Amino acid sequence: MKKCLAALLLSSVSFHAYADIFWRFRNPDGTTKWQWVANFSSSVLILTLLIVMIFLLLSNRRAGRANRELKDIKATLEDRVARRTASLIETTEALKSREEYITNIVESMPLMLIGLNQRMEIIQWNQVAETSTGRPIASVLGKNLWEAYPAITLTPDQVAEVLQTKKTMAIKHSQRDQYYFDITIYALTDKDETGVVILVDDITKQMKAENKVSERDKISAMGELASAMAYDINLPLQSILSSLLNAQEKLSSNEVSAIKSELLDTLKNACFSGKQASAIIQNLLDLASSHHHEKAPADIKVLMDQSINLAGSLFTDLSGLRFGDIHITRHYHEGLPHIPCYHSELQQVFVRLLRNAFHSLNKASHENPAINIEISEFYDSLWIKVQHNGKALSPLEQEDIFQPFFSISDRDPACPVEHRLSYSYFIITDHHDGQMSVTSDEKFGTCFNIQLPLV
Incomplete structure (x- = not known):
């Protein structure tokens, strides 16, 4: 009861305060x-x-x-x-x-360009492709290559191999003396799709021109060899003919018994010349039948000695100098390595150099004919020098001696075909990747230099 009265009193006071x-x-x-x-x-x-x-x-x-x-x-x-x-x-x-x-660039390329996607459908076809096939680009886009161009000399397996391996493939297609094509296939790779590009290069004109040059060089080499062979064989044949004519004249006389010894000497010279001609022919036959497709290691010193011995049986002029009368000095350095080469070809090069020296010495009528041969090693090459003191070569002869006889020139050749060394130069530079040169003057003589790589 007291609590209720207190609450009522407090409420009345608060209301009174708020109202005022x-x-x-x-x-x-x-x-x-x-x-x-x-x-x-x-x-x-x-x-x-x-x-x-x-x-x-x-x-x-x-x-x-x-x-x-x-x-x-x-x-x-x-x-x-x-x-x-x-x-x-x-x-x-x-x-x-x-x-x-x-x-x-693609349209101006001088070769056929064909682009294929992974499904081997054509997505690129340049102007040369249109001209070569007679098919405009609108008629081949999106089509299979072999449906659009059945005559192409490629197989789907070859294109598939390039797509799979991502390696460039080069193909040569030719029909001798008719057409020659270089075909290159390479893959293009991006994030979305992989395709291939086919390049077809028509090199028919180029190859025919190169074949003509090659044929001309072959004919030139054959002409040089034939001329040298005729020149070398003619010397012993002339000696044989002269000996026979001399013997005939002496036999026709009445004093046969008095000239018996002279006839025997004449017949002996004729037999020697006949053997010389036979050796020359046999040497050419050996050269023709001894070519190998692969190089083999050889001792150059042994090849040079064999060439000197062979030259002794090939080169003799009964009216002048004999090869055996020439003083030959050999300077072979110790420890020379064997080098890969075609044995018979290098031997013929050495024989031809000795032949050139023999005829130069024979023309000079030198009292002390000499040939100096030096073989040495220098860095990664083998150096061969063949020097003689015979008749020197003129500057024009030095220019012509390594040139094919049928090479184009604006002047008459100074060096006759039978004394040229273009075939020897070809063997050294083309077959053996070497170098060959000549220096010549009246004071120091003539020196042929050959450089051959050791590997």
């Missing part, structure tokens, strides 16, 4: 000071408006700053968009120009 919230604006007699209320309300309103105005000013400043930033961003964005657009346009034009350039 304007007690500060009342007069002692209980009347309200409305002027004060108006002044207080105006002050509160002014303060509120002032605060609102301050917030509005601050918000306006932030909005202005944000607006300026937005304008700057807009201007920057427009500039970036303009630059990016210009860059894209430039890139597009560059790509278009590059594409046109590549297309122009």
